Amino acid sequence: MGRYVTRRAATAALTIFGVATIVFVLMRLVPGGIVEALMGNQAAQSPELVARLRSKYGLDQPIVVQYGLWLGNALRGDFGESLTSQSSVTAELVRRGAVTVELAALATLVSIVVGLPAGVFAALRRFSPADGAVRIVGLVFYSIPEFVLGTLLIFVVSTRALGLPVSGYILPSEDIWGHLRSMLLPTLSLGVVAAAVVMRVVRSSVVEVLGEPFVTTARAKGLAERTVTWQHVMRTALIPTVTIVGINTGYLLSGAVIIEEIFSLPGLGRYALQGILYRDYPVVQATVIAGAAMFVLAGLAVDLVYAWLDPRIKY
Secondary structure, three states: OOOHHHHHHHHHHHHHHHHHHHHHHHHOOOOEEEOHHHOOOHHOOHHHHHHHHHHHOOOOOOHHHHEEEEEHHHHHHOOEEEEOOOEEHHHHHHHHHHHHHHHHHHHHHHHHHHHHHHHHHHOOOOHHHHHHHHHHHHHHHHHHOOOHHHHHHHHHHHHHOOOOOOOOOOOOOOHHHHHHHHHHHHHHHHHHHHHHOOOOOOOOHHHHHHHHHHHHHHHHHOHHHHHOOOOOOHHHHHHHHHHHHHHHHHHHHHHEEEEEEEHHOHHHHHHHHHHHHHHOHHHHHHHHHHHHHHHHHHHHHHHHHHHHHOOOOOO
């Protein structure tokens, strides 16, 4: 297991290095630049000022030199300063990353709490009206994009005066109850759609495992149906479920951009979007690397859970 984790960690490091290199090059191939974006129409009227600003930010140096300086600092945990706000990118990653991780964790929890029981319920009553109803509801939510569901939730809460905030973020240190209320709608927007995916995978897995010979043998021994379901069926059926939960978590961690923008959450996704709009190279590079790292770590966690669920899996 130790050798496997080491090998996967090395692969993850190479993946993140490749992502960082590609993003660094692509950001400098985009037409325009940070100086032109900051100066707007004045850029064409003041070429001397443009040259001074490019020199100040090191953008006048060869791209290889820029990359070497940036990579050396990044390996020490220093992603530089934002070119627009002059704030530390590393400090912003820590502050905003906590918001994104919490949002992804809450959405993943919702997907498991809702999707897992619904999938088992439908599988145990397969081809019944209850199974059909659960599958139809799951298909509806599976087909709705997260930003559409978020917009609908904002509309419903705003028109029905339910007393929930539709935007903004409250720190847990200021008001824990207000904090949870501010995270409720974004969590539901992401979690309900993810729950539909989990439900479909759980149902298919349980239905498949129910037809396996070892399940028939367990029933022939006289074991109670509840024991057969939770001790024999679920342990095997959870393997593909863990896969989809891990993939969902990776996407939630690295891709909750639109939801954070809709609900005005100060997370990594919104930070990355602002960096892209203003050609803020350090911000974009750091947020993309953070997203890639989260996705890779989620995949590693899934592989380790496999061995716990199924002793037959060896690394």
